[in-house]
Amino acid sequence: MKRMLTVTITAALLAVAPSPAHAADDVYTPPAGLSAADITFANGATILHGSVLRRADLDPAVRHPAIVLVHGSGPGSRVDLGQEAEVFARAGLVTMIYDKRSDYTKTHRDYSALADDALAGVRAVAALPDVDPAKAGLWGLSEGGWVAPLAASRSSDVKFLITIGAPGLPPARTQAWNLVNRITRAGVAASTVEAIVATGMGLAIATDGFPQAAYDPVPALRAVRQPVLAIWGELDTQVPPRESAEVFRRELTASPSVTVRILPHGAHAGRVTTDGYDRVGGPTIGGFVMGELLPGYGAAMTDWLAAVIGGTLPASGGDELPAQATTSRPVGAVSALWWATLALLLALLLSWPGWALVRRLRGRRGRPAGAVAARWLVATGLVGVLGGIAYAIMTVATSGKQISGDVFGQPLVWLLLRAVTVTALVCTALLVPALRTAAGADRTRLSVVAAGGVLVLPFAFSLGLLLP
Structure with missing residues (x-):
C-alpha cells in the first residue's frame, strides 16, 4: 500500500x-x-x-x-x-x-x-x-x-x-502555511483546507515525495x-x-x-x-x-x-515585526496507525466482491440479504476514501493551483466526494436490518463489509470529508 x-x-x-x-x-x-x-x-x-x-x-x-x-x-x-x-x-x-x-x-x-x-x-x-x-x-x-x-x-x-x-x-511546515494561505484565498473553507493540506503533506513526507521536509x-x-x-x-x-x-x-x-x-x-x-x-x-x-x-x-x-x-x-x-493573519502549524508524516487503518478499511470493503466471486464460481445463485447496500457501500466507500487521498496528493503536487471554493466554500470535486462518502455511511446503516435477519456465512460477510463501512467514518473525518 x-x-x-x-x-x-x-x-x-x-x-x-x-x-x-x-x-x-x-x-x-x-x-x-x-x-x-x-x-x-x-x-x-x-x-x-x-x-x-x-x-x-x-x-x-x-x-x-x-x-x-x-x-x-x-x-x-x-x-x-x-x-x-x-x-x-x-x-x-x-x-x-x-x-x-x-x-x-x-x-x-x-x-x-x-x-x-x-x-x-x-x-x-x-x-x-x-x-x-x-x-x-x-x-x-x-x-x-x-x-x-x-x-x-x-x-x-x-x-x-x-x-x-x-x-x-x-520546509514542510513552511509549505503547508503557504498552501493554506493560497487555497483559503481561493474561497475554500478553512477547515477543509487544513485537512486536505495536512493529509497531502503527510503523505508526501511519509513516502519521501517531499525532500528535506524536516x-x-x-x-x-x-x-x-x-x-x-x-x-x-x-x-x-x-x-x-x-x-x-x-x-x-x-x-x-x-x-x-x-x-x-x-x-x-x-x-x-x-x-x-x-x-x-x-x-x-x-x-x-x-x-x-x-x-x-x-x-x-x-x-x-x-x-x-x-x-x-x-x-x-x-x-x-x-524593525518591528509584521503581523501574520495566520500562524503556521507543525506537519508530519501520516502515522503508522493511519496506514494500518487504510489497509484494514480496504481489506474489509474488498472482501465483499471477493466473496461474491467465490460464491459465483461455486455456482450459488440468488442474492443474499443486504447485497445491494453492500455493493453500493463498497463502491462509494472506495471512491470516497481513495478519491479524497488522491485529491490531497494532487493539491500538494500542484501547490493548490487547481482548487477554488466553487459551492458553499467547497471545490466541486471535493463536494462530490463528500456526497459519495455520506452515501457510503448511509449504505452502512442500511446493512443493519439485513444483519438482524442474516445467518451463517452471509451474516459473517455482511458483518465484515459493514465493519469497513464503520471505518469509513473516522477515515473520512481525518481527510476532512465530513468537516463543516
Missing part, C-alpha cells in the same frame, strides 16, 4: 514539475553600465556555470568586495536573479549569479550539496584578481534562506550574509558567525515573516551583528505587490512576472554592506 502511494505521489509531482530552463534561457545579458563574464566552477564532480557582473567603470587594478547569490526554490537559472545582481553590481560589488545544479527537482534536493555549491562559488569569486577575499559574502532568497546560512555556518570564507524571505521553520534551520543559524542582514516583505504569503524573523533573532546567537528589516507592503522576495500574492511590474521570465524590486529594498542591502565592508558593524536590532 505504501509503495503504491509512493509511486503515485512521485508521478504526480513529476507531472507538474517545471521543466529545466533551456540553455538559451541561461544567457544573461547585462544592462548598460554593467559587464558580464561567464564563469565555470566545481563542487566535487558537479560543474556549475554562472556569470560575474561588474560595473563597467570598476578599476580592474583594485580589489573589490564580492557577493554570490543563492537561488530560491525551482530549477534556478542565473537570469532569475538578474534584478538583484544588478543592484549589487551597480554598488561596486563583483557579483556572481549561477545556474542551479541539474539534479535538483521537486522530488530530489539536498540542502547540504546546495550549500557546498554556494561555497564553491564564493571560493571561485574570491580567487578572481579584482576581488578582495576578505570582503566576499553570500545572499540567499527564500529556499536560499536555508541554504546560504548553512553555507556560512561551514566556512569562514563567507564574510557576511544577507537573506530575503528566509524561512525560519522546516530540515531544521536552527543548528545552522546558531553556527553563523558572520554579520547578518535578514529581510522580509510585510505581506509575504509564502514564508511566515513574523515567525521566521523571530527565529532568526532568537537563534543567531553567534553572529556579532544581526539586522532585521521589514519591507512595508512588500511581497515575498522583496517585490512590489498589491496584496502579497501578485507581482507588479518587472521582467517576465519563463512566463512568470517577477515584479519590480520594492523602493528602498536595494538601498537597505547596499547601505548595510557599505557599513559592514567598511568595518563598522551595525548594532543588532531592526
Whole structure:
C-alpha cells in the first residue's frame, strides 16, 4: 500500500514539475553600465556555470568586495536573479549569479550539496584578481534562506550574509502555511483546507515525495558567525515573516551583528505587490512576472554592506515585526496507525466482491440479504476514501493551483466526494436490518463489509470529508 502511494505521489509531482530552463534561457545579458563574464566552477564532480557582473567603470587594478547569490526554490537559472545582481553590481560589488545544479527537482534536493555549491562559488569569486577575499559574502532568497546560512555556518570564507524571505521553520511546515494561505484565498473553507493540506503533506513526507521536509534551520543559524542582514516583505504569503524573523533573532546567537528589516507592503522576495500574492511590474521570465524590486529594498542591502565592508558593524536590532493573519502549524508524516487503518478499511470493503466471486464460481445463485447496500457501500466507500487521498496528493503536487471554493466554500470535486462518502455511511446503516435477519456465512460477510463501512467514518473525518 505504501509503495503504491509512493509511486503515485512521485508521478504526480513529476507531472507538474517545471521543466529545466533551456540553455538559451541561461544567457544573461547585462544592462548598460554593467559587464558580464561567464564563469565555470566545481563542487566535487558537479560543474556549475554562472556569470560575474561588474560595473563597467570598476578599476580592474583594485580589489573589490564580492557577493554570490543563492537561488530560491525551482530549477534556478542565473537570469532569475538578474534584478538583484544588478543592484549589487551597480554598488561596486563583483557579483556572481549561477545556474542551479541539474539534479535538483521537486522530488530530489539536498540542502547540504546546495550549500557546498554556494561555497564553491564564493571560493571561485574570491580567487578572481579584482576581488578582495576578505570582503566576499553570500545572499540567499527564500529556499536560499536555508541554504546560504548553512553555507556560512561551514566556512569562514563567507564574510557576511544577507537573506530575503528566509524561512525560519522546516520546509514542510513552511509549505503547508503557504498552501493554506493560497487555497483559503481561493474561497475554500478553512477547515477543509487544513485537512486536505495536512493529509497531502503527510503523505508526501511519509513516502519521501517531499525532500528535506524536516530540515531544521536552527543548528545552522546558531553556527553563523558572520554579520547578518535578514529581510522580509510585510505581506509575504509564502514564508511566515513574523515567525521566521523571530527565529532568526532568537537563534543567531553567534553572529556579532544581526539586522532585521521589514519591507512595508512588500511581497515575498522583496517585490512590489498589491496584496502579497501578485507581482507588479518587472521582467517576465519563463512566463512568470517577477515584479519590480520594492523602493528602498536595494538601498537597505547596499547601505548595510557599505557599513559592514567598511568595518563598522551595525548594532543588532531592526524593525518591528509584521503581523501574520495566520500562524503556521507543525506537519508530519501520516502515522503508522493511519496506514494500518487504510489497509484494514480496504481489506474489509474488498472482501465483499471477493466473496461474491467465490460464491459465483461455486455456482450459488440468488442474492443474499443486504447485497445491494453492500455493493453500493463498497463502491462509494472506495471512491470516497481513495478519491479524497488522491485529491490531497494532487493539491500538494500542484501547490493548490487547481482548487477554488466553487459551492458553499467547497471545490466541486471535493463536494462530490463528500456526497459519495455520506452515501457510503448511509449504505452502512442500511446493512443493519439485513444483519438482524442474516445467518451463517452471509451474516459473517455482511458483518465484515459493514465493519469497513464503520471505518469509513473516522477515515473520512481525518481527510476532512465530513468537516463543516
